[in-house]
Amino acid sequence: MADTDLAAQIRTALARVEIPGGGDLATYAGLSEIIVTPGAIAFAIAVATGMEAAFGPARDEAQKAAQALGGARKVMVSITAEKGNSPKFSHGAPVPAGKTPVKGVRRIVAVGSGKGGVGKSTTAVNLALSLAAEGLKVGLLDADLYGPSLPKLLGLEGKPAIRDDGIFTPHAAFGLKAISIGSMLVPGQAVVWRGPMATSGLRQLLRETAWGELDVLVIDLPPGTGDIHIALFQQTVVDGVVIVSTPQDLALIDAQKAIDMLRRMSVPVLGLIENMSYFIAPDTGNRYDIFGTGGAEQAAADLAIPFLGPVPLVMSIRENSDAGTPPVIAAPTGPEAAAYRAIAQRLIATLT
Numbered sequence: 001m002a003d004t005d006l007a008a009q010i011r012t013a014l015a016r017v018e019i020p021g022g023g024d025l026a027t028y029a030g031l032s033e034i035i036v037t038p039g040a041i042a043f044a045i046a047v048a049t050g051m052e053a054a055f056g057p058a059r060d061e062a063q064k065a066a067q068a069l070g071g072a073r074k075v076m077v078s079i080t081a082e083k084g085n086s087p088k089f090s091h092g093a094p095v096p097a098g099k100t101p102v103k104g105v106r107r108i109v110a111v112g113s114g115k116g117g118v119g120k121s122t123t124a125v126n127l128a129l130s131l132a133a134e135g136l137k138v139g140l141l142d143a144d145l146y147g148p149s150l151p152k153l154l155g156l157e158g159k160p161a162i163r164d165d166g167i168f169t170p171h172a173a174f175g176l177k178a179i180s181i182g183s184m185l186v187p188g189q190a191v192v193w194r195g196p197m198a199t200s201g202l203r204q205l206l207r208e209t210a211w212g213e214l215d216v217l218v219i220d221l222p223p224g225t226g227d228i229h230i231a232l233f234q235q236t237v238v239d240g241v242v243i244v245s246t247p248q249d250l251a252l253i254d255a256q257k258a259i260d261m262l263r264r265m266s267v268p269v270l271g272l273i274e275n276m277s278y279f280i281a282p283d284t285g286n287r288y289d290i291f292g293t294g295g296a297e298q299a300a301a302d303l304a305i306p307f308l309g310p311v312p313l314v315m316s317i318r319e320n321s322d323a324g325t326p327p328v329i330a331a332p333t334g335p336e337a338a339a340y341r342a343i344a345q346r347l348i349a350t351l352t
């Protein structure tokens with residue numbers, strides 16, 4: 001059945017779900033678009049602030065109705081308090097209480113960037129693998145719900161298995177436990193979830209995955225600062241964030257914004273990684289500091305954050321990543337692997 005037909009069938013079924021105050025969910029103005037992918041069904045019910053609990057039974061019924069039609073798909077129905085009515089998280093506001101850890105996970109390190117395309121996902125994958133190479137049990141979560149790249153970078157195939165109790169079994173990839181919303185989409189399909197659905201999707205990936213016991217969970221964040229970041233940092237104990245930047249970007253205006261947000265939300269900034277820092281010629285192996293040296297250290301010092309190290313600009317990083325074999329696995333003794341390993345070691349020292 002086409003995804004749109006299934007969405008329409010679900011909407012029809014929601015006509016039998018009563019909502020507080022009379023009426024049914026299908027015609028309720030707060031019902032979002034119903035998103036259907038090969039692995040998931042997601043929609044949100046926007047309610048006035050204070051009405052969240054009253055809508056609980058309607059949500060549960062909606063969940064059942066969607067599950068009955070959705071087969072093996074994972075159903076995510078979230079209730080969200082209407083934006084206009086909810087308290088704003090504004091500059092200088094105190095961080096809300098209620099951050100909780102993730103069961104079985106000792107440390108959470110998120111990888112972020114001020115803007116897109118700086119190599120954040122590539123860095124997150126190779127950093128996670130380098131932490132594993134230091135003997136840690138490592139998980140990797142692709143929280144870049146709008147542009148998931150983990151399936152490609154790790155060569156993940158197929159959807160993650162879902163247990164009878166609805167919990168995801170993560171993929172095993174080069175010794176990591178990995179999960180990505182991208183695995184639940186068909187290739188080329190864009191995620192068009194609006195804020196509340198995206199944050200609820202992230203919450204489920206984070207909390208309803210069988211991580212087992214992990215020393216560290218690395219989270220690949222979306223670029224910039226948005227709903228996903230705020231939701232994650234409000235709800236979850238994150239040990240810190242690593243910021244990836246490129247030398248061209250070292251005015252660091254965008255990174256500065258990300259750091260400001262982290263500080264306001266009381267999330268430690270673990271340090272700066274300078275990606276595509278210097279060039280290694282593929283033929284001679286010679287190093288060229290094409291952007292000069294010392295800029296990143298200086299920028300990190302200006303921002304009062306630790307400098308975790310540079311990663312060279314190497315053709316093989318792109319080629320191996322595109323082929324689904326991370327560079328630290330493809331060439332474990334190469335200069336790129338050494339760079340990621342040095343960063344992982346500094347990070348471990350920062351965390352312990």
Ligand SMILES: Nc1ncnc2c1ncn2[C@@H]1O[C@H](COP(=O)(O)OP(=O)(O)OP(=O)(O)O)[C@@H](O)[C@H]1O
Pocket residue numbers: 113115116117118119120121122123144147149223275276311312313314315317318319321322
């Ligand atoms: N050090 C490097 N040397 C060579 N190529 C690199 C390096 N780091 C990343 N790349 C390449 O740059 C491109 C962008 O990298 P990546 O997808 O990791 O960026 P991103 O910041 O996560 O992007 P997005 O914002 O889209 O999620 C990819 O083609 C990747 O292979």
